[in-house]
Amino acid sequence: xxxQNSGGGESVQAPAGQNKSxxxxxxxxxxxxxxxxxxxxxxxKKGRRNRKPKAAPTPWSIEDFAVEPExxxxxxxxxxxxxxxxxxxxxxxxxxxSPIQGQVLPHTLKGNDAIGKAxxxxxxxxxFLITIFNDLLINPIEGERFxxxxxxxxxxxxxxxxxxxxxxxxxxxxxxxxxxxxxxxGMDYQKQLNRLQNNVVDLVVxxxxxxxxxxxxxxxxxxxxxxxxxxxxxxxxxxxxxxxxKRIVRATPRKEDRQxxxxxxxxxxxxxxxxxxxxxxxxxxxxEPESVATDTVDQKIYLVSSQERYKVLNxxxxxxxxxxxxxxxxxxxxxxxxxxxxxxxxxxxxxxxGEIPQGKRTRTLEQFKTGEIKVLVATDVAGRxxxxxxxxxxxxxxxxxxxxxxxxxIGRTGRAGASGTSISFASEDDAFLLPDLETLxxxxxxxxxPPKDLLV
Numbered sequence: 001x002x003x004q005n006s007g008g009g010e011s012v013q014a015p016a017g018q019n020k021s022x023x024x025x026x027x028x029x030x031x032x033x034x035x036x037x038x039x040x041x042x043x044x045k046k047g048r049r050n051r052k053p054k055a056a057p058t059p060w061s062i063e064d065f066a067v068e069p070e071x072x073x074x075x076x077x078x079x080x081x082x083x084x085x086x087x088x089x090x091x092x093x094x095x096x097x098s099p100i101q102g103q104v105l106p107h108t109l110k111g112n113d114a115i116g117k118a119x120x121x122x123x124x125x126x127x128f129l130i131t132i133f134n135d136l137l138i139n140p141i142e143g144e145r146f147x148x149x150x151x152x153x154x155x156x157x158x159x160x161x162x163x164x165x166x167x168x169x170x171x172x173x174x175x176x177x178x179x180x181x182x183x184x185x186g187m188d189y190q191k192q193l194n195r196l197q198n199n200v201v202d203l204v205v206x207x208x209x210x211x212x213x214x215x216x217x218x219x220x221x222x223x224x225x226x227x228x229x230x231x232x233x234x235x236x237x238x239x240x241x242x243x244x245x246k247r248i249v250r251a252t253p254r255k256e257d258r259q260x261x262x263x264x265x266x267x268x269x270x271x272x273x274x275x276x277x278x279x280x281x282x283x284x285x286x287x288e289p290e291s292v293a294t295d296t297v298d299q300k301i302y303l304v305s306s307q308e309r310y311k312v313l314n315x316x317x318x319x320x321x322x323x324x325x326x327x328x329x330x331x332x333x334x335x336x337x338x339x340x341x342x343x344x345x346x347x348x349x350x351x352x353x354g355e356i357p358q359g360k361r362t363r364t365l366e367q368f369k370t371g372e373i374k375v376l377v378a379t380d381v382a383g384r385x386x387x388x389x390x391x392x393x394x395x396x397x398x399x400x401x402x403x404x405x406x407x408x409x410i411g412r413t414g415r416a417g418a419s420g421t422s423i424s425f426a427s428e429d430d431a432f433l434l435p436d437l438e439t440l441x442x443x444x445x446x447x448x449x450p451p452k453d454l455l456v
Contacts (some may be wrong), residue, residue, distance in 0.1 A: 013163045018185045060175070065090035074102035084135045084176045085130065092171055098123030100287045101130075108261060109134060113282035115275045116263045121411055122287055125165055128229045130174050135227055135259070136178055136202055145200040148220050148298050149179070151187060152227040153252070154247060157235040158381055159184040159207055159358055160365070165231070166205045178202040183220075185210040186358030193219055208236065208244040213413070215251060222251040225258055225268070230278070233264040233271055237379070238402070255280045265404060297394075297410050298421045301434070304448040306427045310338075312347055313395055315454040316423060317375060324368070325393040326376045326386065328409050330401060338397060339377045349375040352386075386412055396424035399433045403440040 028307045062083055067075050074097040089324045097105065098121035100118045108114050108131040118124045126153035132152045141151070155164045166182040179199045183192055183206035192210075196219065204211070204220070219287050228249070230236070234311060236245055252258055259278045264271050267286075275282065304312055316322055329335045332353045342349040369371045369388050380387070380400065400406050408425075413420025426434060426447055438445050 037391055038383060054096040054239060060223075063084055067095045070096065073097070073104075076090045079105055079130075081109075081130065081134050082176075084137060085133050085172065087175045088172045089130075091174070094126070098126075100124050100285060101127045103285045103287070104283070105130065105284040108259070111135070111259055113255075113260045114262070115279060115282045115284045116261070117265070117267050117284075117286040119265050119287075119407065119411075124263050125168050126172065128231070128263070129165070129169050131259075132203060132227045132229070132259065133169075133173050133176055133178060136249070138178060139226075147197050149224045150201045150204040150220070151224060152224070152229075153211075153222065153225050153248075154203065154229040154231060155208055155236070155248060156205065156231040157207065157239050157241060158360070159186060160352075160386060161232065162205050162207055162385055163327045163362070169203060169205065173203075176439055180205065181208070183210045183214060185213075189213065193450075196220065203418045208241045208248060211248055212244055215248070223247065223253060225252040227259045227261070228252055228278075230260070230262045233262055233274065234266045234268065234404075237268075237274075252276060265408075294367065295418050296416060297413055298419065299410065299420065299445070300423045301426055301447040302423060302454075303447050304425050304427055304450060306429060306451075308455065309425045309427060310341060311396065312425070312450050312454045314342075314347075315456065316344075316393065316395060318346055321391045321392065321421075324371065324374055324376075324388075324390060325395060326378055326391060326401070326409075327395045327397050328378055328380065328411050330379070332379060334398065335377050335379055342377065344374060345420055347375055350375045352376060352378040354379065354381050366404050380408070388412070392420060394420065394422045396422070399424060399426060399430040399437070401433065403433075403437045406437055407440070 006151070055275050060083070062077070065077075065086065067077055069075060074099065076086065076094060079097075081089070095104075100116055102125050104114050104116055104124075108127070116124055117126070125167060127158060132154075137150055153373045154162075154165055155166055162182055162184050166180060179201045180203045181192070181196050181201045183196075183204060185207055193214075196204075196214075206214075209218070230245065236242060258280070262275050262279060262282075263273075302312060313315060313327065317325060327338065329338055332355050334355045335351060339349055341349040350368055353363055356364075363364070364373070364376070365386065365388075367378045374388070380402075394410050394413045396406070396409060400409065410420075410422040434445060434447070
């Protein structure tokens, strides 16, 4: 491979995983020699203490992670994963595969394409990350590598979701030495470019728009992608990202020459058509949740007028059993007005929507996680990437226009085995959405008037 990037632009050679020129390497050697001589002189002046050498850390072994076989369950031990990856899995406390992991991993680990239907919270993120990392570890690149040429790519529709995937990737790849870079809009381009150029990168996790920016400026090339993941394809379709995604996919190797994994919560005809274009003889895995709406969430539908909604919300927030709450509204302007009203009422509230700068969104989410703010007001786009344990309430200030969003919203509470409460307001302007919601849930929703103490 020459120093000219196959994508057409000039690339920087990075042998041994680093971008260094011979001049810089010589300067570093000179500096090291000088630093060593200073240390020796210092040691001669002060004398050296007799210290016992530190014992080398005991290398991790798969034997340190004992998991007994259990009928009907797939252990991660049973998948033949690399030890470096198994150590990360062990430290996360994963023992048995979730249903989608147990069904899809035996195929994807062999290099097969896959289409997965799964809701948020089913473990699909770990499924595709384990596939990527294990493949990269067992197939190391021989010879030189170049800056800006990742081996794997994950595309997701929202900034919060990208950041959550990247956080999971950091945990799983902790002992692998693989480099992960996140590219999202709303953050400083130059800082992201610096991270991309610090090392050769193995995995890029990105939103479509920011990825296109890097491709357009010839800071990133996708012609060496070995594994491509399209996460929440239905959401990308809803948000109008498909033209951008098509451009991105065209920049990667042919579908016969890469592994493609596509995940979606729904299989519309549009998604089926796209999956046929982008995948090669895929395995299809459909995981229907045991219950569309989790059993750990107490669902309440309150019949209220538009004028009563805010009063009921304010009283819910002030109730003794409400420790932290996410309030969902359908549009940015509704979120903005609601956030302002809550702050004027003395409620410590934050806001998450597409128009809020990414840096502020990240700080707000961190404040919510630590309890510095009690209430988060969010749109569905921003709410997709919120994975916070201990949320006591979710309030649907407006009923969602897409029934699938209802499932995602109430799934923010009742996580990790804890119980939670969802309260949805059905008013004269959106109660007509209830039948579609009941069809999705497969059950009749009991609508009641709110208790009198919430109307005071």
